[in-house]
Amino acid sequence: MIVIGGGPAGLMAAIGAARNGAQVTLLEKGNRLGRKLLISGGGRCNVTNARGTDHIIENIPGNGRFLHSVFNQWSNEDIIAFFTELGVPLKEEDRGRMFPVTNKASTVLDALLQELAKQKVNIVLEAIVQRVLYSEADRQFTVQMKSGGAFIAHAVVIAVGGCSVPETGSTGDGYTFAQHFSHTIVDPYPTSVALVSHDPVIQGKDLQGLAIREAVLRLHDPRGKIIATEEGDVLFTHFGISGPAALRVSQYAVKSWMKHRKQPLLLTIDSDSHRSAQSLIDQIVAIGHAAPKKSLRTILKDVTATSLANYVIDRLQLPADQVMAEVNKQHLVDFVAYLKAFPVHVSDTLGLTRATVTGGGVTVKEIDPRTMESRLQSGLFFAGEVMDVHAHTGGYNITVAFSTGYVAGLHAASQVYMK
Incomplete structure (x- = not known):
C-alpha cells in the first residue's frame, strides 16, 4: 500500500499499516519527512493533550464528533503509550498539553523515523505525485509521479495536509487527488491564525508588544451577539492581535465573515479575567x-x-x-x-498561508468515520488535515493527525489483505 504525505498523519498511517502486516511505501514531496512536525508547538512538538476524549472533541470545533470512532480505536492515551514505548518520555504542562521531556520536536521525529525503519517502510523523498488513478479491472491504484514513474498499490492513504504553512509542503494537492474520485471539497479557509485590526490603537502601535496572560476574549457578531469566548494569552502586534487566545477565536471570525458581509467584528478583551x-x-x-x-x-x-x-x-x-x-x-x-472589555475591531486574518491550520477540505460526509475509508472509492483512505476537520491549538490538531493516521493505516492494511 501507499501513503502520500510525510507529515504527522502520514508518518503514523505508515507505521499503523506496517505494524499490521502491510508492505508500505511512503511518498513525500519534500526532501525530508516531518517538516511541519518539527515546527509544531514552538519547535517542541505538543504531541497530544492529556485530558479525556470528550474534552478533546470539545476542542475540535471542525467536525469533532466525526472522530468518536477514531478515538475509540486510537486515543490520546494510545498516543502517549506509543511514544513512551518508543523511548520518548512525555511531560504534562498547562491545559493538559503533552511535550517530550527533551523539549525538542526532533526527539519525536527521530523516534518516528526509527520506527519506520524498524517496520521496513519504503520511504521515497522528493516524490511529487501528479495524480491517483484506480483500475476497476485490476482492482488497484496507480499513483503517477510528476517525474514520469508510477507506484501500484491495492490501498492508498492521502495524508498531505491542507494548504496552510505551504513551506512545509501543504499546498492543497490532496484536494485534487480526492476530486478525481468525485469527492466534495469544502472551500479551505484559515483557522488558528492571527487577527488583523485597523483600529487606531493598533495602527498607532500604542500597545505593540504588550502581552496579556490569561485574558478572556469575546467575539461579537455584527448585531452585537457574543459568538465566541476564549481564554488564553494575547499579544498586541503591529497588525492586530495574536497569541493562543486570538488564534482560537480566529475561526469564529472567519466563519462569521463567510456567512455575512465581511465587516469589522468587535473583539473585547478582559485583561484581568481572574478578578471582578x-x-x-x-x-x-x-x-x-x-x-x-x-x-x-x-x-x-x-x-x-x-x-x-x-x-x-x-x-x-x-x-x-x-x-x-x-x-x-x-x-x-x-x-x-x-x-x-478592551475593544478591538478585527477586520481580517493573516490568511491561509500564515494560518497554523486549514479549515475545510474533503467533506467528512464522504468518509467512513470507523475506518477513514472513502465512501466513494474502496481502498482510498484519508488522514489528517486534508479532511474537513480542524481543532484549536493545544495538542488537539496533532492528536487528530496521529489518531486518524493510525486508524487509516490500520484499516488500509486490512483492505490490502482483503484484496
Whole structure:
C-alpha cells in the first residue's frame, strides 16, 4: 500500500499499516519527512493533550464528533503509550498539553523515523505525485509521479495536509487527488491564525508588544451577539492581535465573515479575567486611601501594565495628574470597565498561508468515520488535515493527525489483505 504525505498523519498511517502486516511505501514531496512536525508547538512538538476524549472533541470545533470512532480505536492515551514505548518520555504542562521531556520536536521525529525503519517502510523523498488513478479491472491504484514513474498499490492513504504553512509542503494537492474520485471539497479557509485590526490603537502601535496572560476574549457578531469566548494569552502586534487566545477565536471570525458581509467584528478583551470589576475598583480605592497624595496615573499603573494604563487613561481622558484624594470614583469605574472589555475591531486574518491550520477540505460526509475509508472509492483512505476537520491549538490538531493516521493505516492494511 501507499501513503502520500510525510507529515504527522502520514508518518503514523505508515507505521499503523506496517505494524499490521502491510508492505508500505511512503511518498513525500519534500526532501525530508516531518517538516511541519518539527515546527509544531514552538519547535517542541505538543504531541497530544492529556485530558479525556470528550474534552478533546470539545476542542475540535471542525467536525469533532466525526472522530468518536477514531478515538475509540486510537486515543490520546494510545498516543502517549506509543511514544513512551518508543523511548520518548512525555511531560504534562498547562491545559493538559503533552511535550517530550527533551523539549525538542526532533526527539519525536527521530523516534518516528526509527520506527519506520524498524517496520521496513519504503520511504521515497522528493516524490511529487501528479495524480491517483484506480483500475476497476485490476482492482488497484496507480499513483503517477510528476517525474514520469508510477507506484501500484491495492490501498492508498492521502495524508498531505491542507494548504496552510505551504513551506512545509501543504499546498492543497490532496484536494485534487480526492476530486478525481468525485469527492466534495469544502472551500479551505484559515483557522488558528492571527487577527488583523485597523483600529487606531493598533495602527498607532500604542500597545505593540504588550502581552496579556490569561485574558478572556469575546467575539461579537455584527448585531452585537457574543459568538465566541476564549481564554488564553494575547499579544498586541503591529497588525492586530495574536497569541493562543486570538488564534482560537480566529475561526469564529472567519466563519462569521463567510456567512455575512465581511465587516469589522468587535473583539473585547478582559485583561484581568481572574478578578471582578468590583474587586479591581476596591483595590484601587484601597491603594488610593493608603497613598492619597499619589497621582491617578501612578496608582493605575500599579494594577495593570504601564502601556495599557497609559493608553486607557488617555483614551478616556481621565485626570491623570490629579491626586487620589481628589479623584472622582466614577473615573475608577470607567477605567476598570475598559480594562474588563478592551475593544478591538478585527477586520481580517493573516490568511491561509500564515494560518497554523486549514479549515475545510474533503467533506467528512464522504468518509467512513470507523475506518477513514472513502465512501466513494474502496481502498482510498484519508488522514489528517486534508479532511474537513480542524481543532484549536493545544495538542488537539496533532492528536487528530496521529489518531486518524493510525486508524487509516490500520484499516488500509486490512483492505490490502482483503484484496
